[in-house]
Amino acid sequence: MLVLRGVAQPGWLRFFSPDRTQRWHPARPDPLELSSPMPGSSPARPLSLQPADIRSKLLGGLAAALSFACLGLWLAVMVLPVSGLPAATAWAIGPGMALAGVCAWRWNRCLIQNQRQAIRFFDELSRRDPHDAGVTADAARATLPSGSPWYPIANRFAERCRLLAERGQDVEQSRAALEIRLRRNAVRQRQTDAILANLGEPVIAINSFDEVVLINDAARRLFEISEESIVGQPIVRAIPCEKVAALLIDARRRGAPAQRTAEVEWIDSTGVSKWFGAMARSLSADDRPAADEQRSLGAFVALRDIAEIKTGQKRYAEFVSAVSHEMKSPLTGIKAYVELLADCDPSDSAAREEFLGVIDSQANRLQRLIDNLLNIARIEAGVVEVSKQSISLHELLGEALEIVRPSADAKRIRLLSELSPMYLSVLADRDMLMQVAINLLSNAIKYTPEQGSVTLRSRMADEEVEFEIADTGVGLSAEDRVKVFEKFYRVKKDRGMAQGTGLGLPLAKHIVEDVHGGRITVESVAGGGSVFRVSLPAVAQLVS
Amino acid sequence: MTKHIVLCDDEIAILRAAEYKLTAAGFDVRCAGNGEDAWREIERRLPDLVVTDLQMPQLDGFGLCRRIRENPLTRHLPVIMLTAKGCELSAAESTEKYGLAKLMIKPFSPRELLRTVEQILNGPLPASDAPTRLKDCGSPTVAQLTTDN
Numbered sequence: 001m002l003v004l005r006g007v008a009q010p011g012w013l014r015f016f017s018p019d020r021t022q023r024w025h026p027a028r029p030d031p032l033e034l035s036s037p038m039p040g041s042s043p044a045r046p047l048s049l050q051p052a053d054i055r056s057k058l059l060g061g062l063a064a065a066l067s068f069a070c071l072g073l074w075l076a077v078m079v080l081p082v083s084g085l086p087a088a089t090a091w092a093i094g095p096g097m098a099l100a101g102v103c104a105w106r107w108n109r110c111l112i113q114n115q116r117q118a119i120r121f122f123d124e125l126s127r128r129d130p131h132d133a134g135v136t137a138d139a140a141r142a143t144l145p146s147g148s149p150w151y152p153i154a155n156r157f158a159e160r161c162r163l164l165a166e167r168g169q170d171v172e173q174s175r176a177a178l179e180i181r182l183r184r185n186a187v188r189q190r191q192t193d194a195i196l197a198n199l200g201e202p203v204i205a206i207n208s209f210d211e212v213v214l215i216n217d218a219a220r221r222l223f224e225i226s227e228e229s230i231v232g233q234p235i236v237r238a239i240p241c242e243k244v245a246a247l248l249i250d251a252r253r254r255g256a257p258a259q260r261t262a263e264v265e266w267i268d269s270t271g272v273s274k275w276f277g278a279m280a281r282s283l284s285a286d287d288r289p290a291a292d293e294q295r296s297l298g299a300f301v302a303l304r305d306i307a308e309i310k311t312g313q314k315r316y317a318e319f320v321s322a323v324s325h326e327m328k329s330p331l332t333g334i335k336a337y338v339e340l341l342a343d344c345d346p347s348d349s350a351a352r353e354e355f356l357g358v359i360d361s362q363a364n365r366l367q368r369l370i371d372n373l374l375n376i377a378r379i380e381a382g383v384v385e386v387s388k389q390s391i392s393l394h395e396l397l398g399e400a401l402e403i404v405r406p407s408a409d410a411k412r413i414r415l416l417s418e419l420s421p422m423y424l425s426v427l428a429d430r431d432m433l434m435q436v437a438i439n440l441l442s443n444a445i446k447y448t449p450e451q452g453s454v455t456l457r458s459r460m461a462d463e464e465v466e467f468e469i470a471d472t473g474v475g476l477s478a479e480d481r482v483k484v485f486e487k488f489y490r491v492k493k494d495r496g497m498a499q500g501t502g503l504g505l506p507l508a509k510h511i512v513e514d515v516h517g518g519r520i521t522v523e524s525v526a527g528g529g530s531v532f533r534v535s536l537p538a539v540a541q542l543v544s
Numbered sequence: 545m546t547k548h549i550v551l552c553d554d555e556i557a558i559l560r561a562a563e564y565k566l567t568a569a570g571f572d573v574r575c576a577g578n579g580e581d582a583w584r585e586i587e588r589r590l591p592d593l594v595v596t597d598l599q600m601p602q603l604d605g606f607g608l609c610r611r612i613r614e615n616p617l618t619r620h621l622p623v624i625m626l627t628a629k630g631c632e633l634s635a636a637e638s639t640e641k642y643g644l645a646k647l648m649i650k651p652f653s654p655r656e657l658l659r660t661v662e663q664i665l666n667g668p669l670p671a672s673d674a675p676t677r678l679k680d681c682g683s684p685t686v687a688q689l690t691t692d693n
Binding site for chain 1: 555557558560561562564565599628650651652653654655
């Protein structure tokens with residue numbers, strides 16, 4: 001029964017329309033059924049007063065009015081005469097009762113009208129799109145006349161619907177935004193997973209409970225982990241490298257934003273040792289340090305292969321050791337002879353002269369060593385300015401020959417020249433190439449016994465310009481041929497023949513191969529002399 | 545009684561300096577340019593002390609020490625080793641492992657070398673018998689070594 005404040009349905013009328021409650025509120029209809037036609041849905045049955053309802057209400061009203069009139073008439077005709085009331089009073093009751101009947105009938109009609117308005121209102125509500133509740137409520141309200149008792153209620157209802165509609169729109173927008181963000185995150189997640197999977201560096205991450213949450217393929221390969229279910233396991237059990245596990249746990253516990261690094265050596269199942277630079281960092285929910293457990297998301301570690309760096313460090317350490325050792329020899333001589341000079345008889349001029357000579361030669365030796373070291377270091381570092389120009393090889397080699405001739409004459413070594421009559425041109429830095437020629441000629445003279453010979457040749461060979469220095473010296477063994485271009489390497493058995501820094505050939509090799517793109521090779525037999533050959537691209541070849 | 549010392553170093557200048565200082569102090573000094581030559585000198589005539597460099601061709605200082613220790617006749621010989629590789633060798637480890645009497649790091653002082661030799665051998669000859677110039681030293685001399693090479 002539709003009960004409204006001030007318009008309560010008289011209960012006795014139910015006798016005239018026993019089905020009224022069902023007709024007014026047909027079995028608590030589903031709100032979705034009452035909504036306006038949604039796309040794809042069937043139209044809902046509109047609310048309305050049924051003809052039977054109207055007839056029954058009208059008949060009910062009419063019957064009420066007639067009843068009042070009949071009662072009044074009966075009272076006037078039958079009861080009132082015997083009641084002793086005056087005739088005028090009796091005759092007034094009849095019309096009065098009839099009037100009451102009319103009023104009752106009129107009141108009934110008002111009720112019906114009000115109910116019709118209510119039905120129109122709610123019918124209009126139900127016919128429209130529920131998503132547009134504000135507009136729907138306004139439209140429904142518009143169906144009511146301004147004097148209708150439903151109007152304030154409809155007004156308030158429309159206002160609430162508008163608010164709900166606005167909130168509904170906000171929720172809808174938030175939902176749409178969240179959905180977009182969710183899709184973007186999913187795409188980003190897939191991209192991140194793909195990047196991690198294809199990274200060459202092993203990466204492992206743990207959560208705040210020290211359990212593995214991420215381990216990429218590179219890490220699985222490194223630690224030879226084939227188990228698929230490793231994610232979720234405690235890190236100390238998951239990977240066989242204790243140092244990496246300890247680094248991760250320590251980084252997570254510290255929660256400091258700074259990263260922790262360590263060098264880790266890992267020996268795999270085949271016994272091969274690999275060195276990695278491990279960088280571990282804690283993860284926090286925001287930019288603040290994750291020392292607070294609640295903000296800690298765990299930690300991750302990335303391993304970088306530092307085998308080359310380790311090798312480089314080892315080579316550098318060996319180089320420094322070799323340099324310091326080589327420098328100590330002339331320094332020892334200088335220091336020792338200074339002391340001898342101080343302790344010797346002042347009148348022994350011959351001894352003094354000898355000592356001073358040794359000091360001088362050792363100092364020169366130290367100077368040459370330092371110069372060669374600097375040259376090599378600067379050329380290798382690319383600091384030295386290389387000035388290449390087209391030069392005549394014949395002219396350069398001729399000049400180098402004259403520079404070394406005095407040292408060859410001192411040992412009575414024959415210096416022979418078999419230079420090509422062709423004009424051989426190379427694109428080279430003149431000073432550097434001169435250094436190479438002088439180094440090779442000097443070596444040949446040093447390691448050739450007295451009255452031997454050193455021959456300088458040049459030729460054109462397969463679009464390359466070659467020059468070679470052949471000697472009749474002590475030669476090189478197979479082992480020495482391989483090592484002779486290494487820094488500070490000097491053939492042990494030949495060290496007594498001449499002084500040297502062990503840097504002349506490495507310097508020549510670097511100049512020829514790294515600076516000029518050529519080749520330097522040696523052919524030699526122990527005791528049978530050596531041939532050092534330099535090949536450089538011809539100028540025509542470079543231009544083409 | 546004159547004490548005999550075998551000097552061994554592939555650096556001629558250093559060999560000269562040590563030879564001069566020890567000869568001037570009255571010791572009988574024989575020189576070798578490598579470990580093999582030094583061992584031959586030791587076999588030829590047993591010295592009272594050996595002073596050797598570490599890095600030498602053919603047979604280095606440690607190899608020479610091992611031979612000296614393995615031979616019953618030479619096992620007792622005191623050996624002083626001169627080396628520029630000071631940082632890679634711990635003095636205690638080297639003396640225990642190779643039985644060195646002393647490890648001296650280059651650049652060394654000839655005065656210090658003489659002091660060490662005298663400590664080990666308990667005193668040199670009187671100064672008047674000591675030669676004053678390298679060419680007056682006993683054989684083989686550094687000059688002979690250079691010729692032989």
